[in-house]
Every structure is written in structure tokens, then in C-alpha cells.
Amino acid sequence: MAGLTRRDRFELPEPMRRLFEGDxxxxxxxxxxxxxxxxxxxxxxxxxxxxxxxxxxxVTEGTLRIRGERRESEEQKSRNGYRSEFKYGSFTRDIQLPPGANPDGVSASYHDGVLEVRVPVAEDGGSGRKITVNRA
Structure with missing residues (x-):
């Protein structure tokens, strides 16, 4: 295998790199x-x-789902012309809830661009036990 050389860095093609960089x-x-x-x-x-x-x-079957659609548009009218720009797209995020989560007590609020969802979770009482480790 003398003809093989080691590459220190793998370069992705531009479209793939944009995909992983979030562009x-x-x-x-x-x-x-x-x-x-x-x-x-x-x-x-x-x-x-x-x-x-x-x-x-x-909340469905122990999963919190946040789903939405973002729509933004901008228009500029002037004597010399008209310019319009828009962005839109939908998004979804599923988050697994811990055992004991109470879907009936979930509350959500939105303030200054931040969504906060609060999910009450029952304390885990008795489903596990502490194991004592003895020195041999």
C-alpha cells in the first residue's frame, strides 16, 4: 500500500458543506x-x-412536539422601482419527555422571541433503589 497517502483533512463539496453548516x-x-x-x-x-x-x-405519547411556520416579508417602494424580499419555511422539533411526565399539566409561554414549555414530572418514588458498594 505504498501508493496510498493520508489526508489530514477531508473537504466536503460546497453544497454538502452548506447543508451541514446550516446555510x-x-x-x-x-x-x-x-x-x-x-x-x-x-x-x-x-x-x-x-x-x-x-x-x-x-404532547402525544410521551413526546413534546413544537411545530410552526416562519413568514417574513419586506417591501421597498420608491420612485425608481420596487423591491420585495421574503423568507418562509416550516419547522418541527420532537422532544422525548421523561417517564412520569404529566401531559395534562403542560403550559407554554412566549416572550421576547423565546418559547418556554413547562412539563410537570412526577417524582420517581420507588422504581429504583440505591445499591451499596462493599469494599472487598
């Missing part, structure tokens, strides 16, 4: 999940969204 027209959004006592909190960055028209939050 596409489908809007992506960031999500963070954490526990706040007995509550699971999911926060999503969703700027420029009208939550009453463009957002759907649901």
Missing part, C-alpha cells in the same frame, strides 16, 4: 432542556414568530 432556507431553531425541581423546562429560540398564528405545541 439553507429551512429555518432551524435552538432548544435547551433542563429540570427545575419537579418540572422539565424546554426553551426554544423562535424570533419573529406570532405564537397565536404560527406556532403549535402538543
Amino acid at each position: 439553507w432556507d429551512v429555518p432551524a431553531f435552538r432548544v435547551e432542556e433542563y429540570r427545575d425541581g419537579p418540572t422539565m423546562v424546554v426553551r426554544a429560540e423562535l424570533p419573529s414568530i406570532d405564537p397565536e398564528k404560527d406556532l403549535d405545541v402538543s
Whole structure:
């Protein structure tokens, strides 16, 4: 195998690199999940969204689904011409809820471009046990 050389870096073709770097027209959004006592909190960055028209939050079979559509348009009219630009796309994110999550107690709020979903989770009482490790 003397004719083989090692490449230190693999270069993707431009269209594939753009795909992995997120340079596409489908809007992506960031999500963070954490526990706040007995509550699971999911926060999503969703700027420029009208939550009453463009957002759907649901819980089905232990999965939280955030679905929406982003529509932005800009028009500039002047004496010399007309310019219109628009961006649109739909997005969906599914998040698995922990065992004991109560779908009836889920609440959601939207403030300053951030969606916050709070899911009450029952404390895990008795489904596991602590194992004592003895020194041999």
C-alpha cells in the first residue's frame, strides 16, 4: 500500500458543506432542556414568530412536539422601482419527555422571541433503589 497517502483533512463539496453548516432556507431553531425541581423546562429560540398564528405545541405519547411556520416579508417602494424580499419555511422539533411526565399539566409561554414549555414530572418514588458498594 505504498501508493496510498493520508489526508489530514477531508473537504466536503460546497453544497454538502452548506447543508451541514446550516446555510439553507429551512429555518432551524435552538432548544435547551433542563429540570427545575419537579418540572422539565424546554426553551426554544423562535424570533419573529406570532405564537397565536404560527406556532403549535402538543404532547402525544410521551413526546413534546413544537411545530410552526416562519413568514417574513419586506417591501421597498420608491420612485425608481420596487423591491420585495421574503423568507418562509416550516419547522418541527420532537422532544422525548421523561417517564412520569404529566401531559395534562403542560403550559407554554412566549416572550421576547423565546418559547418556554413547562412539563410537570412526577417524582420517581420507588422504581429504583440505591445499591451499596462493599469494599472487598
